[in-house]
Amino acid sequence: MTRKGGTPRKRRSAGDANRRDALLRVCARLFREKGFDGTTIRDISTAAGMHSGSPFYHFRTKQAMLVAVMEQGLVEGLRKTEAVMALDLAPREKFERMIRAHLDTIFGRGNDFIPVLLYDWRSVTPANRARIIALRDRYDALWQRMVDALCEAGLLRGDRGLLRLLVLGAINWSAKWYRPGGRASLDELARTASELFLRAPARR
Amino acid sequence: MTRKGGTPRKRRSAGDANRRDALLRVCARLFREKGFDGTTIRDISTAAGMHSGSPFYHFRTKQAMLVAVMEQGLVEGLRKTEAVMALDLAPREKFERMIRAHLDTIFGRGNDFIPVLLYDWRSVTPANRARIIALRDRYDALWQRMVDALCEAGLLRGDRGLLRLLVLGAINWSAKWYRPGGRASLDELARTASELFLRAPARR
DNA sequence: CCTACCGATCGGTAGG
DNA sequence: CCTACCGATCGGTAGG
Numbered sequence: 214m215t216r217k218g219g220t221p222r223k224r225r226s227a228g229d230a231n232r233r234d235a236l237l238r239v240c241a242r243l244f245r246e247k248g249f250d251g252t253t254i255r256d257i258s259t260a261a262g263m264h265s266g267s268p269f270y271h272f273r274t275k276q277a278m279l280v281a282v283m284e285q286g287l288v289e290g291l292r293k294t295e296a297v298m299a300l301d302l303a304p305r306e307k308f309e310r311m312i313r314a315h316l317d318t319i320f321g322r323g324n325d326f327i328p329v330l331l332y333d334w335r336s337v338t339p340a341n342r343a344r345i346i347a348l349r350d351r352y353d354a355l356w357q358r359m360v361d362a363l364c365e366a367g368l369l370r371g372d373r374g375l376l377r378l379l380v381l382g383a384i385n386w387s388a389k390w391y392r393p394g395g396r397a398s399l400d401e402l403a404r405t406a407s408e409l410f411l412r413a414p415a416r417r
Numbered sequence: 418m419t420r421k422g423g424t425p426r427k428r429r430s431a432g433d434a435n436r437r438d439a440l441l442r443v444c445a446r447l448f449r450e451k452g453f454d455g456t457t458i459r460d461i462s463t464a465a466g467m468h469s470g471s472p473f474y475h476f477r478t479k480q481a482m483l484v485a486v487m488e489q490g491l492v493e494g495l496r497k498t499e500a501v502m503a504l505d506l507a508p509r510e511k512f513e514r515m516i517r518a519h520l521d522t523i524f525g526r527g528n529d530f531i532p533v534l535l536y537d538w539r540s541v542t543p544a545n546r547a548r549i550i551a552l553r554d555r556y557d558a559l560w561q562r563m564v565d566a567l568c569e570a571g572l573l574r575g576d577r578g579l580l581r582l583l584v585l586g587a588i589n590w591s592a593k594w595y596r597p598g599g600r601a602s603l604d605e606l607a608r609t610a611s612e613l614f615l616r617a618p619a620r621r
Numbered sequence: 622c623c624t625a626c627c628g629a630t631c632g633g634t635a636g637g
Numbered sequence: 638c639c640t641a642c643c644g645a646t647c648g649g650t651a652g653g
Contacts, residue, residue, distance in 0.1 A: 382590025
């Protein structure tokens with residue numbers, strides 16, 4: 214039972230769902246490496262072991278692959294970030310754990326989904342942006358709560374919105390220069406970042 | 418006197434040089450807005466008031482336009498950053514001025530050159546990267562000197578290379594979210610960033 | 622998911 | 638810098 218263009222809306226079997234997942238991981242990896250525009254359907258189908266028309270059995274358009282990659286990245290990132298926020302830790306320690314978790318969503322094995330979001334937002338069609346922004350806003354809200362807590366503990370000072378953007382920006386930018394297996398470990402990076410941002414607690 | 422492909426290596430008149438400059442500014446603006454891959458030669462020629470084959474009178478390939486945009490951005494950014502570094506100021510104040518200058522190279526009117534470098538590095542052919550990296554290294558070296566001075570003044574602590582990358586990353590990332598004319602001014606942003614990074618001077 | 626294919630677009634060029 | 642054009646590539650589709 215196919216719809217316009219021969220692309221199914223619903224999967225037909227568990228096998229299809231697995232194939233779709235594998236295909237999406239291939240998309241994420243290639244989009245990260247070569248960019249959305251720099252990746253062709255033929256790149257994707259070859260890497261997935263298919264022929265060039267076959268990806269369209271799973272996704273209606275290339276754009277749909279991009280959106281699916283970003284949404285999956287955000288959903289997984291949200292889950293991990295929420296888990297850390299729920300921990301009962303002092304603000305300073307929780308902050309370092311939040312940074313570490315975020316670094317893992319960027320550099321963990323097979324975690325190419327969020328980097329695509331960080332790099333290729335410009336390639337998302339305006340009509341598709343709203344849904345992704347809604348997920349992003351939830352991610353940002355978690356970080357805002359973290360920043361607010363740090364401000365209230367006297368560990369940060371300044372406009373709270375700007376602080377969130379600057380802190381998250383410093384971490385996100387690491388996607389451009391950090392390479393796993395290099396000099397610094399992700400733990401070291403998380404610790405350096407945490408100490409860079411936080412000031413000594415105010416003494417009263 | 419033309420060379421292979423009809424594209425001149427040397428300009429023939431001052432008028433040609435002016436046209437080339439104007440064309441390059443158009444390239445920078447469009448590359449920033451739509452990305453290198455998302456910008457067509459026809460976009461460029463239309464915006465420059467030419468016909469579609471004409472940009473190739475000034476640049477041999479589209480790739481050459483990209484490289485020229487990045488190099489010009491770096492040369493101008495270097496000049497401005499060097500001027501700030503040469504000022505006789507206390508580290509804390511100089512740091513804020515450095516940040517402010519960098520923000521100006523990103524958000525100043527007509528300053529679309531550095532943002533292209535920040536966004537579209539992936540589109541630079543490996544063969545063209547070396548020259549740009551050489552300029553980038555000089556830029557980074559200036560910032561490293563700034564970071565080193567801050568460390569020696571007790572205003573920063575941690576691995577100096579990582580600190581430089583994190584600080585510059587936070588600023589660079591603002592290209593993704595900051596819009597001139599919004600809530601915060603560039604001065605406010607520079608001040609917030611400076612205060613975020615620096616700790617109170619150690620008391621002895 | 623494969624086969625065979627198409628229409629559109631794109632970077633680039635020859636010749637003036 | 639314009640005119641006229643080309644070869645290659647690309648996203649996507651029909652039909653099975």
